[in-house]
Amino acid sequence: xxxxxxxxxxxxxLTGLKNKDFSATELxxxxxxxxxxxxxxxxxxxxxxxxxxxxxxxxxxxxAKGEMRxxxxxxxxxxxxFCTKDIRTTAASHILGNFxxxxxxxxxxxxxxxxxxxxxxxxxxxxAMGGSNTTSYxxxxxxxxxxxxxxxxxxxxxxxxxxxxxxxxxxxxxxxTGTDTGGSTRQPASFCGxxxxxxxxxxxxxxxxxxxxxxxxxxxxxxxxxxxxxxxxKAMAGHDAKDSTSANKDVPNFSALMKQDIKGLRIGIxxxxxxxxxxxxxxxxxxxxxxxxxxxxxxxxxxxxxxTKYAVPTYYIVAPAEASSNLARYDGVRYxxxxxxxxxxxxxxxxxxxxxxxxxxxxxxxxTYCLSAGYYDAYYTKAQKIRRLISNDFAAAFEKCDAILTPxxxxxxxxxxxxxxxxxxxxLGDVFTIPASLAGLPGISVPAALDDQGLxxxxxxxxxxxxxxxxxxxxxxxEQAIAFSAQPDxxxxxx
Numbered sequence: 001x002x003x004x005x006x007x008x009x010x011x012x013x014l015t016g017l018k019n020k021d022f023s024a025t026e027l028x029x030x031x032x033x034x035x036x037x038x039x040x041x042x043x044x045x046x047x048x049x050x051x052x053x054x055x056x057x058x059x060x061x062x063x064a065k066g067e068m069r070x071x072x073x074x075x076x077x078x079x080x081x082f083c084t085k086d087i088r089t090t091a092a093s094h095i096l097g098n099f100x101x102x103x104x105x106x107x108x109x110x111x112x113x114x115x116x117x118x119x120x121x122x123x124x125x126x127x128a129m130g131g132s133n134t135t136s137y138x139x140x141x142x143x144x145x146x147x148x149x150x151x152x153x154x155x156x157x158x159x160x161x162x163x164x165x166x167x168x169x170x171x172x173x174x175x176x177t178g179t180d181t182g183g184s185t186r187q188p189a190s191f192c193g194x195x196x197x198x199x200x201x202x203x204x205x206x207x208x209x210x211x212x213x214x215x216x217x218x219x220x221x222x223x224x225x226x227x228x229x230x231x232x233x234k235a236m237a238g239h240d241a242k243d244s245t246s247a248n249k250d251v252p253n254f255s256a257l258m259k260q261d262i263k264g265l266r267i268g269i270x271x272x273x274x275x276x277x278x279x280x281x282x283x284x285x286x287x288x289x290x291x292x293x294x295x296x297x298x299x300x301x302x303x304x305x306x307x308t309k310y311a312v313p314t315y316y317i318v319a320p321a322e323a324s325s326n327l328a329r330y331d332g333v334r335y336x337x338x339x340x341x342x343x344x345x346x347x348x349x350x351x352x353x354x355x356x357x358x359x360x361x362x363x364x365x366x367x368t369y370c371l372s373a374g375y376y377d378a379y380y381t382k383a384q385k386i387r388r389l390i391s392n393d394f395a396a397a398f399e400k401c402d403a404i405l406t407p408x409x410x411x412x413x414x415x416x417x418x419x420x421x422x423x424x425x426x427x428l429g430d431v432f433t434i435p436a437s438l439a440g441l442p443g444i445s446v447p448a449a450l451d452d453q454g455l456x457x458x459x460x461x462x463x464x465x466x467x468x469x470x471x472x473x474x475x476x477x478x479e480q481a482i483a484f485s486a487q488p489d490x491x492x493x494x495x
Contacts, residue, residue, distance in 0.1 A: 003030035006171035007491065010074055010228040013174060017063055017073050024059035024073030024117070028052050031075040031119055035172040038490065041142045043157075043166040045080045046088055046121040055117040062115070071235055072115030077173035079164050080121040081128055082108045082219075083208040091210045092126045092136035095330050095337045095355025105208025106240045107177065107219045114235040119173055122163030126357045127327065128179055128212045131187060131429045132416070133162025135359040140416050143192060144170035144488035148454035155413040155455070158188030161222070165192040168222045171491050175223040175232050181212050182315050183409075183433025185220035186445040190408035190458030193447045193486060195229045195475075196222050200465050201440035202247035203233075205240030213322035214245070216315075216437050226446065226476045230254035233468065249466060258472040263297030265474060268401030272308040273432060275410060281451040282407045289448055289459045290405055292481035293474070301401055305393040310386050311435040317370050317383035318438070323360075324367030330355060391439040398464050403474045406432050408445040408458035436462045444475045447484040456486065 005027050008016065016022055032049045052075065059073035083089050083101035090096045104112070111118075125135040133141040133156060143157040144166055157166040161178030165188035168176050178185035180198035189196025197220050204219035211217060221232035234255065239248040269290055274283070294300050332338035332351030339354050341347035356364070370379040397404065410431055436443045442465070445458040459478065463471030 003033065005030040006034050008174070009224055010071065010174050010231055013074060014072070018068060024056040024063065025053065027073060028056040028075045028117055028119065031171070031173060034170065035119055038144070038170045038172055041144060041166050041170060042139050043123055043141050043163040043170070043172065044077070044120040045090055045092065045123050045138050045163070048087065048118055048120050052117050052119045059115060059117065069113070069115035071111070071231065074116050074175065075119050075173050076111065076116045077120055077122045077164055077167040077176040078108055078118045079124055079161055079177045079179060081124060081179055081210045082177060083210065084108055084118070084121065087121065089121065089210070090138070091128070092124045092138055093355065093357070093360070094137045095351070097137070097337060099336050101208070103208060106205035106242065107209065107236045110236055110238065111177070116235070122161070122167050122176060124163055125160035126360050127210065127323070128160040128181055128184060129323065129359050129363055130159040131183070132156040133159040133188070134416055135357055137357060141166050142416065143413050144490055145192065145413060145455055146489065150415070150453070153415040156191065156416050158191035158413065160184040162188050164222050165189055165194060165196065168192070168224065169194050169488060175221060175228055177236070178220045178222055179209060180218050180220040180437065181216045181319060182437045183430040185222060186433045186443055186458070186460055187409050187430060189222055189445040190447070190456065191413040193456030193484070193488070194222055194224055195226055195444065195446055196220060197229045197233055197444045198437070198442060199233055199237060199468055200442045202245050203237045203442070203466070203468070205238070205243040205246045207240055207242040211326040213319040214326060215322060216319060226258065226444070226472060226479045227255050229444065230258055230472045252469050254469055254472045257469045258476040260473055261297060262293065262474055262477045265298045265403065265470070266401040267293050267298045267300050267474065268303035268397055268404040269300060270303050270305045270308065270397070270404060270406060272305050273406045275431060278407070278410050279451065281449070282410065282457055285449040285457055285459065286405070286407050289478060289482070293405065293478060296477045296481060303397040303401060303404070305397060305435065307386065307389045307393050308435055311390055311438060312431055314383045314386045314390065315430070315434045315438060316366070317379050318387060320363040320367030321370045321380050322367070324364050324371060327360070327364055387438045390435055394439045394441060402464070402470055404462040406460045406462065408432060408460040412451045412453060412455035412457055432460060441465055442468045442471050444471055446475050446479050446482070448482055449484070450486055
């Protein structure tokens with residue numbers, strides 16, 4: 001029998017801890033037990049049960065003294081892209097298989113300071129490059145959801161933060177960190193029936209997060225509902241002098257502000273997000289979501305984001321170019337894997353050939369080509385110009401509306417291996433999330449419905465830069481109207 005404690009929201013758990021209905025140790029033990037029973041999902045690279053229980057004992061001592069911090073005793077999971085002091089951090093790559101950082105990332109330190117307890121480091125696409133969590137050196141992650149029509153198929157949890165999404169969806173953790181470069185918190189959240197948030201670029205520090213594409217990477221969070229995700233982002237956000245891209249802006253109390261009604265808010269519906277071949281299920285839930293927001297008092301208006309069609313090709317020039325530059329540091333000299341060669345050049349080549357997987361190599365080669373002499377202006381410079389046009393589209397749209405409603409992904413979860421032989425098809429899975437990433441805007445995916453296979457579909461709210469408060473407010477109103485309560489089978493006995 002699954003424990004009822006693993007089905008609580010963070011808010012409910014904090015109330016229970018404060019009232020001494022249960023202890024932090026009991027809460028953490030139950031999540032560790034669920035983590036152990038769900039090992040078949042391969043969501044964790046490194047489990048941390050002993051450390052988590054030691055931290056839970058410290059939380060219980062604080063609670064007994066009346067010194068509860070904002071997220072005291074809450075068990076979370078940490079994407080294995082965040083450097084954690086004295087704990088192996090791999091980025092799901094062979095090249096970092098033995099890397100133990102001597103420092104803590106800013107975001108993970110903020111969460112420790114808020115009282116959270118990490119039960120483990122979650123699996124991901126290698127160096128966060130992928131949309132299915134199948135490119136990890138440690139093997140693919142399996143979604144906790146099953147298709148009604150093909151129950152024998154193992155489904156992807158989305159990517160790159162698929163391990164974090166699967167951990168929250170299956171009850172291994174109450175929340176988890178993710179990173180979002182082109183949709184890697186929002187798309188897995190949609191596939192796994194939970195909430196995933198990407199804040200404005202610069203809202204959370206990138207210091208101590210292993211870099212993929214520096215102008216796009218942003219820390220994000222997964223949780224079971226909008227309020228829990230708002231609590232996570234509040235704890236994670238804030239200026240960091242160690243990160244030159246971190247913004248010195250006040251962090252509002254998102255969870256307090258989000259419960260205001262949405263009367264008078266203008267919600268934009270972009271016509272360009274109706275892509276060819278999109279399943280009718282997704283079109284229907286998008287229209288239903290707009291109708292629900294209208295019924296809650298919002299005004300629905302049509303908007304245009306004309307350069308949306310260029311977003312995916314633009315992203316797949318900018319991101320690999322920056323990856324090519326960032327991954328040059330993995331050379332076998334300073335840290336990580338080293339494969340000896342007959343000379344220095346051979347050692348570089350052997351190390352990188354053995355250390356990187358196929359998808360990472362593909363993106364390094366694309367990026368290196370785009371940055372090479374004679375092609376830099378034709379590709380990278382042109383992509384940056386189009387990125388500016390995409391950003392300008394959003395700026396013009398936000399003169400007419402306060403938030404934008406779109407689908408999160410053009411499909412529900414697909415089977416592991418289904419799209420692996422067609423990278424272009426895989427890349428197009430981020431068609432609805434990439435534009436906001438290129439513009440540096442905040443986005444949140446809210447579970448909205450089940451499709452005809454019984455699999456989750458999400459709706460995305462995109463907000464103005466630095467206006468996560470309105471984004472959370474709109475998402476909360478949508479969540480209340482939808483009242484999504486479906487869970488994967490392995491969670492149902494906990495409800």
